[in-house]
Amino acid sequence: AGKAGLRDVAHRHDVDFSCLRQWVAAYQIHGVAGLQEKKRQRYSDEFKLTVLKRMHDERLSLRQTAALFDIRQFGIIGLWQRHYEEGAFDASSKPPTKAGRPRKMTTALPPVNAPSIDDESRSRDELLAEVKQLRMEVDYLKKLDALAQKKQRIAQQKKRKS
Numbered sequence: 001a002g003k004a005g006l007r008d009v010a011h012r013h014d015v016d017f018s019c020l021r022q023w024v025a026a027y028q029i030h031g032v033a034g035l036q037e038k039k040r041q042r043y044s045d046e047f048k049l050t051v052l053k054r055m056h057d058e059r060l061s062l063r064q065t066a067a068l069f070d071i072r073q074f075g076i077i078g079l080w081q082r083h084y085e086e087g088a089f090d091a092s093s094k095p096p097t098k099a100g101r102p103r104k105m106t107t108a109l110p111p112v113n114a115p116s117i118d119d120e121s122r123s124r125d126e127l128l129a130e131v132k133q134l135r136m137e138v139d140y141l142k143k144l145d146a147l148a149q150k151k152q153r154i155a156q157q158k159k160r161k162s
Contacts, residue, residue, distance in 0.1 A: 022074070025067035033070075043071075048080045055081075087132055 006024065010017040043051075055065040055077065066074035 022063060022067065025063065026070065026072075028067075049084075051077060052081055052084055086136065087129060 004012070006020055007017055009015075010020045051065060051069050051071070054060065054068070055062075060068065062074045062077050065077055066072070071077060
């Protein structure tokens with residue numbers, strides 16, 4: 001007894017292996033409380049930053065970090081990380097507006113309101129933030145262009161086959 005691996009146990013009980021692995025990690029760190037049902041939680045920006053810092057400092061995976069902080073959906077940490085890297089961390093604290101499939105991306109970017117302050121009077125951090133924003137916009141436009149070209153190629157290939 002006790003010699004079966006996680007994959008064997010998951011297969012025997014028809015449970016997803018990754019789900020079982022997450023349960024085991026939660027139990028090892030938090031005991032029975034790690035397996036009990038929790039209400040949906042809202043996490044403060046401070047908590048999110050603490051989680052991301054610990055994950056980065058200790059080079060933990062998303063799953064390890066989720067188990068350590070008793071976060072049931074490890075994917076949310078990846079979302080926090082992406083928001084943090086994009087500089088839109090405040091947006092991550094807003095609850096999703098609607099469940100289900102996200103809307104299609106629009107082809108037009110909203111206009112960027114350029115500040116009227118001249119560059120010499122702006123701080124280095126403000127300028128770096130603007131550079132980061134502009135780079136993201138350029139990357140977005142490049143990706144959009146690549147997707148449009150791909151869509152056009154696929155349409156042409158379908159047309160040729162017809």
